[in-house]
């Protein structure tokens with residue numbers, strides 16, 4: 001028995017929530033990009049979303065993303081890679097993604113270098129947990145990593161990304177991300193995007209300046225068990 005409201009209703013409810021949070025923050029909802037994270041869902045769900053006007057979709061596993069992007073290529077969607085990325089898969093991700101939100105180390109940045117390819121947007125993933133090994137670069141290392149992206153052909157430094165740490169209040173964590181964003185903008189004024197906010201905390205992220213929201217379950221409903 002599935003008592004969840006249909007996709008269109010959930011999408012509309014999230015978009016209304018985004019608009020409310022933007023107004024509360026004194027921001028224009030039109031400056032926010034809502035990425036629907038479709039991981040573990042079939043390409044048919046991506047098609048349904050596209051029919052509802054969704055243009056930006058996100059995935060966190062390369063093989064799954066590549067297959068879905070190929071199956072839906074005629075829809076002209078913008079694919080955002082939001083998960084941890086192995087360096088040996090980096091070049092293949094360029095084949096379908098418009099943006100990678102998880103640049104967290106030199107080897108990955110270097111693997112994405114491509115002098116003759118169209119520029120790929122890259123977000124520096126920042127670790128807000130303070131615990132090593134959780135994914136994301138140390139905030140203290142952000143400028144150095146940013147410089148490396150700026151020196152890498154085929155990459156355009158878009159800004160910063162983070163996931164709010166488990167078991168902590170989201171808003172103070174996103175406030176720390178905003179500080180990192182300000183430091184990166186001092187280095188590269190165009191790198192002004194902030195990818196933050198998921199189903200449970202997008203309002204807090206918008207209050208702290210998020211420009212790109214990565215929202216899964218609040219729109220797609222429960223995820224199937226990963227295959």
Ligand SMILES: *Cc1c(COP(=O)(O)O)cnc(C)c1O
Nearest residue numbers: 037060082198199214215216217
């Ligand atoms: C799955 C995922 C999301 C979406 O999470 P929800 O809680 O379902 O909204 C956002 N960002 C990343 C990096 C993810 O892996």
